[in-house]
Amino acid sequence: MRLPPVHVPCVDVPRRTPRPRSLSLCGLALAAALLASPTVASAADRVTGAPFATRSEVYAPHAIAATSHPLATQIALDTMRAGGSAVDAAIAANAVLGLMEPTGSGIGGDLFAIVWDPKTQKLHGYNGSGRSPRSLSLAEFQRRGLTEIPAHGPLPVTVPGAVDAWFALHQRFGRRSMAQNLAPTIAYARDGHPVHETIAYYWDRSVPRLSKWPGFAEQFTIDGRAPRTGETWRNPNLANTLQAIADGGRDAFYQGDIARTVDAYFKANDGYLSYDDLASHRGEWVEPVSTNYRGFDVWELPPNGQGIAALQILNILEGFDLKAHGFGSVEHLHLFTEAKKLAFADRARWYADPAFDPAPVARLISKDYAARRRALISMDSALREVQPATPAQLDEGDTIYLTVADADGMMVSLIQSNYRGMGSGMAPPGLGFIFQDRGEQFVLQEGHPNAFEPGKRPFHTIIPAFVTREGKPWLSFGVMGGAMQPQGHAQILMNLIDFGMNLQEAGDAPRIQHDGSTEPAGQATPMRQGGELDLETGFDYAVVRELMRRGHSVRFADGPYGGYQAIMVNPQGGWIGASESRKDGHAAGY
Incomplete structure (x- = not known):
């Protein structure tokens, strides 16, 4: 029997990066491809007719965690069993993912989080993103003849905000000491752990690209190669770095010997990140923003992230009866794609660091603005080009994601990344981590809201x-x-609210990914000819043909469909958890 295409997980990289084509990455993705019928448009199991899922939802009466690595999930649960809060558990899980899944995370990257505090009955947001080096200028990129910031090496490096974010979250919501939260990672870093399959795959892809940068091969390879699936990996340098943080707090990272080592390393390697950049860093508490979608208040963090694009998409889609059209219908896929194009045109124009160029967030996520944008959608043809809103119309953002909930009702939604999988490749000697290359997202174009500026x-x-x-x-x-x-x-x-799927089904259902919208990075090239539409296995071929008739350019793509974790409040008491079948994900509770 011939297998349908298997779509494997993506990391937080631009779409121009080649995607993997492999049938061996993860058994659950293979199971999904085998069971999901390519001729059924309802995301249904072809035997039972029920909505398709790779596994059951996870139910837990007291506490629950969902991460992209089974050992990280267990560490989160162990932390809460020992008296830690959901924030303690999230920090402990994030720390160990930096060791076990360095293809998507680490203390060289940034962090954003939303916390539900049961005491105040309120959401709290933290923006843990770092700034560009203050000694680097747009003029320097121009002097070098660059029109885009390089993907790797010293130039795209920005201050890593993850460690600061850990301590800010812990100060407000933690119950165990940071030393206790970091202890499991320190032990695994010294004693070793077996590398999981999907992680080994992406690690192997990163080694050829990044080994040229000083410190990477010495600290992130075994004799010049990536660790293989099941092979034990140790990182004693990271253990020492985390022990210094456990003993000395956040300042040990941003103002101590670690910062001095970083400063010397970049000075010796054509870099600009300095001790002063690290010492001056502070993340910030921010107010989440929301829109109501069919009775549900959806919350995201405001720019410099891209979260409000989801709110803009939902606001536009709310004007259509998606439930009546049905999952996988031509109308479902067409309307989603058009709403995305409209939201992403604004994303490219307006989303940037608000300290330099504040976006009109309230107007962008308003219902009347969504109605104006919705009117641009034709049911019969795809938009070829989309313009963002003008200022006059508006007067009046590779990665790991994890979520944790504790027995007191605290919930944490946390995402953390080095960008481009293993980041810049810049790994200072003896520290055991790689710096992010998030600065690649700047535009080298004067006057653009997302233009490179020092300290931005x-x-x-x-x-x-x-x-x-x-x-x-x-x-x-x-x-x-x-x-x-x-x-x-x-x-x-949409899957949960419009199409009535459960938490695991909502993640396992075949996904849509539109590519080619104007981007707020690089040269910010406008969308031409409507972009490209990637559809995961499971959509009806007749639907695909009709999408093409309406002007959509549909292509085959492995893997650009993301990785998902979720925790829902069980109305009967306790929690419901789900995790990504396209990654090594694991949801569990007690």
């Missing part, structure tokens, strides 16, 4: 999400993967 935060792709209903928590979730993230957020909520 770039446009950011990583976004956590949260949903409340009638003022009470309902869902903590995320979908990692570059520009797929707001598209994935909207699709998960």
